[in-house]
Amino acid sequence: MTIEIFMQQLANGISIGSLYALLAIGYTMVYGILRLINFAHGDIFMMAAYFMVFSIINFKLPWYVAIVIVITASVALGVLLEKTAYKPLRDAPRMSIMISAIGASFLLENLATYLFTGVPKGFPDIKILTKSVSLGGVSLSIATLITPFVTLILLYVVLFITNKTKIGMAMRAVSKDFETAKLMGININKVISTTFIIGSSLAAIGAILWGSKYPSIYPIMGVMPGLKCFIAAVLGGIGNTTGAVLGGFILGMAEIMLVTFLPSLTGYRDAIAFIILIVVLLVKPTGLLGEKVTDKV
Amino acid sequence: MMDKLNNKKTKLYMNILLIALFAAIIILLDTDTIGDNYIRRVLNLSAIYTIVSLSMNLVNGFTGLFSLGQAGFMAIGAYTVAIFTVPLAERAKIFYVVPQNPVLAQIELPFAIALVLGGLLAALIAVLIGMPVLRLKSDYLAIATLGFSEIIRIILTNAKSISNGALGIKGIPQMPTMWVFFGVAILSVVLIWLLIDSSYGRAFKAIREDEIAAEAMGISLFKHKVMSFAIGAFFAGIGGGLLASLLATVDPKQFYFTVTYNFLLIIVLGGMGSISGTVIASFVVTAGLEVLRFFDDPLTLFGVTIPIFRPGFRMVIFSLLLMLLVLFFRNGLLGQKELSWNLIFDWFKRKSKRTGKGGTAQ
Numbered sequence: 001m002t003i004e005i006f007m008q009q010l011a012n013g014i015s016i017g018s019l020y021a022l023l024a025i026g027y028t029m030v031y032g033i034l035r036l037i038n039f040a041h042g043d044i045f046m047m048a049a050y051f052m053v054f055s056i057i058n059f060k061l062p063w064y065v066a067i068v069i070v071i072t073a074s075v076a077l078g079v080l081l082e083k084t085a086y087k088p089l090r091d092a093p094r095m096s097i098m099i100s101a102i103g104a105s106f107l108l109e110n111l112a113t114y115l116f117t118g119v120p121k122g123f124p125d126i127k128i129l130t131k132s133v134s135l136g137g138v139s140l141s142i143a144t145l146i147t148p149f150v151t152l153i154l155l156y157v158v159l160f161i162t163n164k165t166k167i168g169m170a171m172r173a174v175s176k177d178f179e180t181a182k183l184m185g186i187n188i189n190k191v192i193s194t195t196f197i198i199g200s201s202l203a204a205i206g207a208i209l210w211g212s213k214y215p216s217i218y219p220i221m222g223v224m225p226g227l228k229c230f231i232a233a234v235l236g237g238i239g240n241t242t243g244a245v246l247g248g249f250i251l252g253m254a255e256i257m258l259v260t261f262l263p264s265l266t267g268y269r270d271a272i273a274f275i276i277l278i279v280v281l282l283v284k285p286t287g288l289l290g291e292k293v294t295d296k297v
Numbered sequence: 298m299m300d301k302l303n304n305k306k307t308k309l310y311m312n313i314l315l316i317a318l319f320a321a322i323i324i325l326l327d328t329d330t331i332g333d334n335y336i337r338r339v340l341n342l343s344a345i346y347t348i349v350s351l352s353m354n355l356v357n358g359f360t361g362l363f364s365l366g367q368a369g370f371m372a373i374g375a376y377t378v379a380i381f382t383v384p385l386a387e388r389a390k391i392f393y394v395v396p397q398n399p400v401l402a403q404i405e406l407p408f409a410i411a412l413v414l415g416g417l418l419a420a421l422i423a424v425l426i427g428m429p430v431l432r433l434k435s436d437y438l439a440i441a442t443l444g445f446s447e448i449i450r451i452i453l454t455n456a457k458s459i460s461n462g463a464l465g466i467k468g469i470p471q472m473p474t475m476w477v478f479f480g481v482a483i484l485s486v487v488l489i490w491l492l493i494d495s496s497y498g499r500a501f502k503a504i505r506e507d508e509i510a511a512e513a514m515g516i517s518l519f520k521h522k523v524m525s526f527a528i529g530a531f532f533a534g535i536g537g538g539l540l541a542s543l544l545a546t547v548d549p550k551q552f553y554f555t556v557t558y559n560f561l562l563i564i565v566l567g568g569m570g571s572i573s574g575t576v577i578a579s580f581v582v583t584a585g586l587e588v589l590r591f592f593d594d595p596l597t598l599f600g601v602t603i604p605i606f607r608p609g610f611r612m613v614i615f616s617l618l619l620m621l622l623v624l625f626f627r628n629g630l631l632g633q634k635e636l637s638w639n640l641i642f643d644w645f646k647r648k649s650k651r652t653g654k655g656g657t658a659q
Binding site: 098277282 | 357361363365426429430432433436437439440441443444445447448451452454455555558561565569607608609610612613615616617619620623624627
């Protein structure tokens with residue numbers, strides 16, 4: 001293997017890792033607050049990709065307008081999901097909420113199959129993202145190049161919101177103790193909606209960058225990234241935003257390195273994440289940056 | 298009249314009558330006297346779904362663990378039956394792209410042994426997954442089991458010398474009688490009923506209600522969780538083996554993880570923690586999914602083609618049903634109760650009282 005190929009794969013690994021990181025933030029925040037695996041998160045990501053296809057190819061909008069519309073629509077979808085599927089079950093057993101999450105995810109996938117058919121659609125070619133540049137013999141698309149920076153900037157924004165603003169303080173309080181936060185007068189529903197707004201907008205940005213890299217959009221495209229990103233969140237320490245980004249990077253690198261060094265195992269690429277999950281749960285169940293939680297009686 | 302029905306002897310007679318009626322229907326169907334192949338196939342499928350749904354209810358409904366691995370465990374059972382029961386002479390024809398593993402190519406087992414072996418293999422794998430995952434909060438079980446059903450599918454697609462890859466295995470010997478499916482289903486219902494009624498079953502329910510309290514009472518959480526998970530996997534594997542024999546062919550696509558959602562719908566509809574509810578719901582949902590097929594065909598009413606009827610509509614309705622059930626009808630048909638004559642009588646009594654009241658009051 002030449003050094004060029006290695007550098008190329010390294011860049012790929014970093015870029016796919018940062019895409020995983022964007023989705024993982026959404027999982028980790030919702031889990032931190034509701035203790036719920038938001039199974040439908042990957043499907044919001046899928047819907048965002050479809051929104052992008054429609055606004056650019058069918059409505060012929062310029063890309064900068066389309067991005068704004070796609071983010072808004074995904075946020076609306078995320079909040080709608082929370083209000084219809086999760087809010088009515090706030091006091092229900094956890095099993096019911098999980099089933100509702102599964103149901104919502106399955107509904108979005110089936111709706112997409114029904115409305116847009118299962119035939120993959122091509123993602124619009126946004127010149128500013130797909131143009132390739134050559135860096136020291138390594139040719140990369142702009143999307144691959146900017147993804148890690150976008151992720152780091154958004155991570156900074158999310159950290160700023162959670163650590164420096166009033167709603168962020170409320171979020172931290174709710175994730176520490178749901179009941180007490182409620183008694184202290186924190187508007188739980190507003191906090192939860194904000195979490196879904198942040199998560200869905202990151203998923204939408206992730207979908208736009210993902211589409212520029214892998215321009216094939218189909219109804220179950222969100223399933224595998226969704227499962228993997230939840231695992232990335234567990235790897236980084238569930239509930240911890242920085243940990244989620246770290247977990248996403250590690251997972252992305254692990255996948256690409258497997259494909260690079262052991263090409264015969266390419267078919268097993270999707271299995272890596274689950275092996276990582278088992279190892280993390282065996283060795284350090286709290287994840288890399290997670291705090292130890294003790295159950296109160 | 299209600300009071301007359303309510304004594305023990307009448308109930309016994311009614312049970313015997315019901316069992317005789319059930320046996321008569323199956324015998325008539327089995328001897329080709331009534332029904333056609335389609336009905337027989339749907340009923341056999343319902344029996345298989347009963348086994349797998351019960352296995353899922355044991356884990357999810359009775360023990361309170363959220364497992365989504367049923368499709369994967371079924372795949373293990375189905376492939377075990379497929380690999381070991383296809384006659385040796387036909388192996389080379391099936392494995393024409395990549396030859397079958399030389400060791401496996403020499404082994405042919407009777408159906409019953411392959412079926413049990415498939416169940417045991419599924420249970421073994423469940424123990425291997427359960428060991429690391431079930432020590433922790435059971436949230437991770439959902440992701441780990443979902444991931445496992447995907448990995449099993451990936452392995453089956455790639456390990457061509459064992460599973461014949463994406464081509465699948467065809468020509469699995471079919472069973473001549475419905476009693477194979479119904480016999481195993483009845484046996485499974487009885488075994489799971491006995492298990493739930495034993496001290497282990499009570500421990501499972503205690504864990505579901507309150508883990509900390511159960512642990513304080515001296516129940517080993519880990520041991521019982523792994524046990525419930527493994528027994529669940531065993532029955533799912535048996536169900537998968539029967540499915541392989543019913544369809545006569547297996548391929549990795551049949552065991553996509555969304556198959557598990559069928560069983561999820563069944564146990565939510567029947568009641569999480571109700572055996573009789575699961576049995577009823579298995580037949581209702583399996584038949585219902587067949588009936589819903591007309592949603593996928595274009596429909597023309599009075600010369601107007603209704604535009605919403607096209608492929609994919611059935612699954613939209615299916616997932617909407619699952620959501621509506623869990624949002625508005627969370628206890629399902631029976632909740633955690635079991636169906637009994639008393640329950641039916643009480644239900645009728647309440648109903649007649651309510652209508653009686655409606656007539657006189659106000």
